[in-house]
Amino acid sequence: MMKAIVITQPGGPEVLKIEERPIPAYAATDVLIKVMAAGINRPDVAQRKGNYPPPAGAPADVPGLEVAGIIAEVGADVARWRVGDKVCALVTGGGYAEYCPAPEGQCLPMPENFSFAEAASLPETFFTVWSNVFDRGRLQAGESLLVHGGSSGIGVAAIQMTTALGSKVYVTAGSDEKCRFCEELGAERAINYNNQDFGEEIAKLTDGKGVDVILDMIGGSYTGPNIKSLANDGRLVFINIMKGKSAEIDIAEVMRKRIYITGSMLRPRDVAFKSAIAQNLQTHIWPLLASGKITPVVYRIYPVAEASKAHQLMETSRHMGKIVLEF
Ligand SMILES: NC(=O)c1ccc[n+]([C@@H]2O[C@H](COP(=O)([O-])OP(=O)(O)OC[C@H]3O[C@@H](n4cnc5c(N)ncnc54)[C@H](OP(=O)(O)O)[C@@H]3O)[C@@H](O)[C@H]2O)c1
Known part of the structure; x- marks a missing residue:
């Protein structure tokens, strides 16, 4: 079992609660990530309010479109990653949880010297x-x-x-x-x-x-x-x-x-489409993160238990840059 932040019913930030959930199953071409940090995005707020239903195959009630963490398990057909690799990944949901599966092509190496919170702030945007x-x-x-x-x-x-x-x-x-x-x-x-x-x-x-x-x-x-x-x-x-x-x-x-x-809308696009973007990011943008030319802007980090406070902050629009949950 694992802990996850769940949308218990459509509504305000207070409907986000920590619950126990089974560790998710994953496909042969997925990795299972032990999540250390998860980024918050405006679409998560829309999903919480019931205005943005997750696409088929995504968890119905656990939000979260991006994570950073350590690979805990790899699917039988995964070629690129090993258990223990540090990655950040774009996911179709389920990021606000201790474990989250991600297609191997949607993972990128965690840039050197980045914290998990900084790495988790990158994929969706x-x-x-x-x-x-x-x-x-x-x-x-x-x-x-x-x-x-x-x-x-x-x-x-x-x-x-x-x-x-x-x-x-x-x-x-x-x-x-x-x-x-x-x-x-x-x-x-x-x-x-x-x-x-x-x-x-x-x-x-x-x-x-x-x-x-x-x-x-x-x-x-x-x-x-x-x-x-x-x-x-x-x-x-x-x-x-x-x-x-x-x-x-x-x-x-x-x-x-x-x-x-x-x-366009990114979330419903297929794994091949998102994996092609990941390749372009790795070629054109990841070197700029490594060299320090681009530095992540994390406005505020909340412990995962305070996910509702993080959503409250996003809805005030006072933030500049990213809000991140840390496990
Ligand atoms: N299509 C896609 O694939 C996709 C993917 C990801 C995100 N998005 C969209 O991109 C946008 C930004 O996402 P984010 O996660 O970066 O959100 P964010 O950090 O919460 O930023 C949203 C910004 O919108 C402005 N804003 C809020 N309410 C507004 C309103 N009623 N009228 C005008 N401006 C308003 C605020 O800036 P000011 O205070 O300056 O107004 C706020 O900084 C969201 O609308 C999100 O849904 C789309």
Whole structure:
């Protein structure tokens, strides 16, 4: 048996409780990880509220999309990993638990000198940013990116990865403190959306040209200004719809500027898709973690028994960077 944080019913942070569960079974191509730390992500909050049902095959009531720990057992067909290896992994659920299975291709070596909490803060946001900014958004070195929610876990990963690979990044955030934090991380300019119009600011900052790619978790009323803020051949990539799923857009502007509109959800994608992202991260991003060019930003660590406090903090949106649970 093991301890796990369970969503006992849909609701507020208080519905998260520690319970005893059987150690999960795993497939021949999986490793079983003894979890030392698990990252918290906004989709976990949506799942807890009952608004984001886990995909088929994922644990129904144990949240958690990313872990770091030590491999305790390996499936019969696992070639790459050995018992005792330290890894971090992207999982489809079940991360808030003492043991969690992960497909071998979704594991990455824990960067040298990283704590388990730092390593656990990486997979969900780094996989999401790689997939949406570099694969779908096709951001190239020398191009520019606008990210809404610059101080979120996703925003921080986007600032770090894109600046390290040679792009200019603009962000929006909800306070001057968050804006300063984003600029210290490397953002060219952070726009406080509470007292500035991001569309006007982007036009000024880019001499009216606009940005090449926008990573948008807001949707709704941001969509029109997003399209205005894109350069010719610009790409708008949705990863959430925090301000709503509907918007009116100027189709003539889409045609005039030859804009691409796309979006994606990482969690339901298959193991082959996620493993391909892991390979790209290991090639392009892991050396930057090893050299210290990218440093994880862990805002706060909670003992696992305080998972509900960790969710409370995430819902205040006071954090900058990642919130992590430690076992
Ligand atoms: N599609 C995918 O595959 C995928 C994968 C992972 C995450 N996501 C999405 O990416 C987003 C970021 O995730 P995360 O884990 O990094 O979350 P996070 O750290 O909690 O950040 C969310 C940010 O959104 C802003 N925000 C919160 N409520 C808002 C509202 N009602 N309107 C506008 N802004 C709001 C807050 O920043 P301010 O205070 O600056 O407003 C906050 O920092 C989430 O929406 C999540 O669902 C998508």
